[in-house]
Amino acid sequence: MTEVIRRYGPVLTGLILLAVALWLALLVVLPQIMMVDFSFRPSLPPSKLGGPEDVYTVKNYATLWTNQIHLAIFIKTIWASALVTAVTLAVCYPVAFYLAQVAPKRRLPLLMLMLIVPFWINELLRTFSWYIILAFNGLLNSLLVGLGIFDEPQRMLGGDVGVIVGMVYVYILFMVFPLYNAIESLDRNQIEAARDLGAGWLRIHWRVVLPHAKPGIAVGCIMTFMLAAGSYAVPALLGGPQSRWFTEVIYNWFFEGGNWNQGAAYAFILLVLCIGVILTAMKLFRVGLTDIAK
Amino acid sequence: MSADRFRRLLTGSYLVIFFAYLFLPLLVMSAATFNSSRFPTITPWMGFTLGWFSALWADQRMWSALGTSLIVGAGVILVSVPLGLAAALLLDRLHSRAKTFLYALAVSPLLTPGVIVGISTLVFWREWFGVTGGLFLTIVAQSSFIAAYAMLLFSARLQRFDLTLEEAALDLGATHGQVFRRITLPYLTPSILSASLLAFLQSFENYNTTLFVRGLETTLTVYIASKVRTGLTPAVNALSLILIALTVLGAVTYEILRRREARRAAGTAGAEG
Numbered sequence: 207m208t209e210v211i212r213r214y215g216p217v218l219t220g221l222i223l224l225a226v227a228l229w230l231a232l233l234v235v236l237p238q239i240m241m242v243d244f245s246f247r248p249s250l251p252p253s254k255l256g257g258p259e260d261v262y263t264v265k266n267y268a269t270l271w272t273n274q275i276h277l278a279i280f281i282k283t284i285w286a287s288a289l290v291t292a293v294t295l296a297v298c299y300p301v302a303f304y305l306a307q308v309a310p311k312r313r314l315p316l317l318m319l320m321l322i323v324p325f326w327i328n329e330l331l332r333t334f335s336w337y338i339i340l341a342f343n344g345l346l347n348s349l350l351v352g353l354g355i356f357d358e359p360q361r362m363l364g365g366d367v368g369v370i371v372g373m374v375y376v377y378i379l380f381m382v383f384p385l386y387n388a389i390e391s392l393d394r395n396q397i398e399a400a401r402d403l404g405a406g407w408l409r410i411h412w413r414v415v416l417p418h419a420k421p422g423i424a425v426g427c428i429m430t431f432m433l434a435a436g437s438y439a440v441p442a443l444l445g446g447p448q449s450r451w452f453t454e455v456i457y458n459w460f461f462e463g464g465n466w467n468q469g470a471a472y473a474f475i476l477l478v479l480c481i482g483v484i485l486t487a488m489k490l491f492r493v494g495l496t497d498i499a500k
Numbered sequence: 501m502s503a504d505r506f507r508r509l510l511t512g513s514y515l516v517i518f519f520a521y522l523f524l525p526l527l528v529m530s531a532a533t534f535n536s537s538r539f540p541t542i543t544p545w546m547g548f549t550l551g552w553f554s555a556l557w558a559d560q561r562m563w564s565a566l567g568t569s570l571i572v573g574a575g576v577i578l579v580s581v582p583l584g585l586a587a588a589l590l591l592d593r594l595h596s597r598a599k600t601f602l603y604a605l606a607v608s609p610l611l612t613p614g615v616i617v618g619i620s621t622l623v624f625w626r627e628w629f630g631v632t633g634g635l636f637l638t639i640v641a642q643s644s645f646i647a648a649y650a651m652l653l654f655s656a657r658l659q660r661f662d663l664t665l666e667e668a669a670l671d672l673g674a675t676h677g678q679v680f681r682r683i684t685l686p687y688l689t690p691s692i693l694s695a696s697l698l699a700f701l702q703s704f705e706n707y708n709t710t711l712f713v714r715g716l717e718t719t720l721t722v723y724i725a726s727k728v729r730t731g732l733t734p735a736v737n738a739l740s741l742i743l744i745a746l747t748v749l750g751a752v753t754y755e756i757l758r759r760r761e762a763r764r765a766a767g768t769a770g771a772e773g
Binding site: 433470477 | 507511514515518519521522523525526528529532539540541542543544582583586587589590593594595602605606608609611612613614615616619620621622623624625627628640643644647666675676677680701704705707708711712721724725728729736737740743744747748750751752754755759
């Protein structure tokens with residue numbers, strides 16, 4: 207602390223501390239604490255606030271266990287997000303490996319730019335582009351009917367499959383960059399050495415590249431899972447009443463059910479799920495927080 | 501050697517398919533703008549038209565949503581860039597467990613799902629200050645995590661800062677305010693520009709967080725989502741096409757700035773070494 211004051215002087219240090227305190231307290235920590243506090247209280251009309259009924263309760267959390275539909279949606283959100291994560295990992299690994307180890311140096315800047323540009327495009331627009339393709343009179347149906355695979359167009363929007371396909375597309379780039387960064391730091395000589403010693407390519411990947419890429423795999427999986435589980439845009443656009451996502455249930459508690467306390471409890475459950483996934487991945491792959499936020 | 505060639509062919513085709521997968525949906529969406537069909541699709545092709553651009557131009561709700569997005573974006577720049585700068589300046593000078601703790605706290609909003617950032621902001625401001633959803637809360641909620649992006653950008657640049665410059669200025673009798681204005685701030689100017697651009701783009705495209713704190717305001721992304729669900733016409737594609745073109749422009753500019761910066765950093769490191 208003394209070093210901070212020595213470097214910036216008392217006035218500037220005061221301003222810096224004030225700004226950081228405001229940000230972390232008012233915008234980050236207190237809202238989270240308030241949300242959790244709120245989730246343990248019953249939903250009461252203003253006249254009863256502070257009255258005898260205004261006590262802490264786990265009722266809002268019990269709702270998820272008793273409401274079979276919500277519980278099923280919650281569980282589906284977990285496995286579908288895990289599936290999205292696994293598919294993106296499988297699709298991205300070869301691309302990341304090629305870019306990091308195989309691609310000629312002069313071709314790399316263009317290839318990277320081709321990855322970065324779609325990454326910048328609005329998530330909602332990327333979702334919308336799949337809406338156009340999956341629509342009843344969209345490209346995919348015309349193609350499949352034209353090739354004689356289907357006799358007539360099929361409904362591809364409004365179900366879980368459409369949502370999952372869309373999510374893989376929208377979140378794929380959050381997997382590619384962490385993987386690339388991790389594999390890029392692998393010394394190419396290690397691969398050469400393994401090859402000279404007679405290892406096949408499968409063995410090289412399994413024993414040399416993959417272990418080295420662990421931090422990248424962890425970061426990519428954490429980001430993808432979190433984005434998928436917390437996604438609202440993709441299920442809202444590509445899904446329907448039969449394929450509701452947990453975030454949509456939360457939204458409905460707030461803006462249709464009018465029960466904010468209940469919604470806050472569901473939101474906290476989603477947050478705990480994500481923290482659990484982050485901690486598990488960090489332990490499993492032995493990476494720290496600084497590796498993740500790059 | 502034929503096995504090697506086979507593998508190269510396999511890798512090549514995989515890459516082609518991968519990049520086609522990345523770009524084809526966007527191309528199809530853009531192409532549908534020019535089809536005079538009432539529903540956005542490219543099959544069947546009903547003839548070329550530019551009519552959906554004029555339909556978009558005449559849409560009053562689109563213009564007001566754009567206005568809202570611009571105001572929110574400007575607000576987010578004004579809030580998140582100074583906050584991120586302050587945090588980066590502070591963390592740069594700390595070397596203890598306090599640093600690890602503050603760093604974890606500061607990046608935690610990046611690892612929190614966007615809907616939860618929105619919900620916690622909404623609940624907190626209503627319960628403590630009686631503020632309900634609207635422009636103000638949208639700016640606050642978005643800034644809470646966009647400030648973390650800004651902080652990471654500033655921290656990266658501060659790591660390469662030559663501290664002796666500040667030391668020399670202080671030894672020569674400059675005040676702390678002068679050092680900050682004349683040395684630190686000019687050094688950070690490129691990062692201030694890129695952080696502002698990043699903050700604006702992040703704010704502009706945000707949907708998940710905005711949805712919960714927007715109140716009765718409609719940003720452009722909220723407007724697009726509502727149009728897709730009710731009243732979808734190729735005018736939405738026209739808007740998407742324009743936004744994609746602007747994003748590509750922004751992304752390429754940002755990349756050029758970043759690469760020039762990286763080259764310069766490599767250059768100075770080389771000169772020192």
